[in-house]
Amino acid sequence: MPSLQDQLRGLVYSTEHGELCPACRQPVAECRCAAVAEQSRLAELDGIVRLRRETSGRKGKGVTTVSGVPLPEAELKALAKRLKKVCGTGGAVKEGVIEIQGDHRERLKAELEKLGHTVKLAGG
Numbered sequence: 001m002p003s004l005q006d007q008l009r010g011l012v013y014s015t016e017h018g019e020l021c022p023a024c025r026q027p028v029a030e031c032r033c034a035a036v037a038e039q040s041r042l043a044e045l046d047g048i049v050r051l052r053r054e055t056s057g058r059k060g061k062g063v064t065t066v067s068g069v070p071l072p073e074a075e076l077k078a079l080a081k082r083l084k085k086v087c088g089t090g091g092a093v094k095e096g097v098i099e100i101q102g103d104h105r106e107r108l109k110a111e112l113e114k115l116g117h118t119v120k121l122a123g124g
Contacts, residue, residue, distance in 0.1 A: 021033055038072060038073060042070060042072070045068050045069075045070045047068075047070055048118050048119075049067070049069050049118065049119045049120070050066075050067050050068050050119075050120050051064060051065070051109055051119060051122065052065045052121075053103050053105060053123060054123070062103050063099045063100060063101055063102070064100045064102065064104050064105055065098065065099050065100075066080075066083065066098040066100065066108060067096070067097045069117070073096075076093055076096065077093050079115075080092070080100075083098060083108055083112075084100060086107060086108075086111050087100055087102065087104040087107055089104070105121055
């Protein structure tokens with residue numbers, strides 16, 4: 001990681017290339033930072049999908065989180081859409097974790113196993 005001084009002194013725009021990525025200093029069109037981050041996220045996964053019910057930081061409202069799904073971001077969003085449709089509720093994808101509103105662990109487990117994933121119920 002470059003020092004703070006190096007970060008502040010870095011070039012952010014070039015008349016030749018346009019806007020530059022602050023992390024890799026490449027033109028935004030050629031930046032590979034997002035792809036590298038996605039590959040490292042997928043490499044850390046163990047292939048087991050974990051379903052967890054969470055209420056902390058949500059004012060008592062429970063959500064079911066689906067983490068560890070070994071899919072790229074675009075396919076993860078499509079899976080989230082399918083799971084939300086199965087449960088009939090809303091939700092979102094945040095940092096590789098699918099959040100489904102309400103406690104739908106059993107329904108989600110059945111659907112994910114039908115899709116061929118190994119599923120574990122984790123947490124409370």
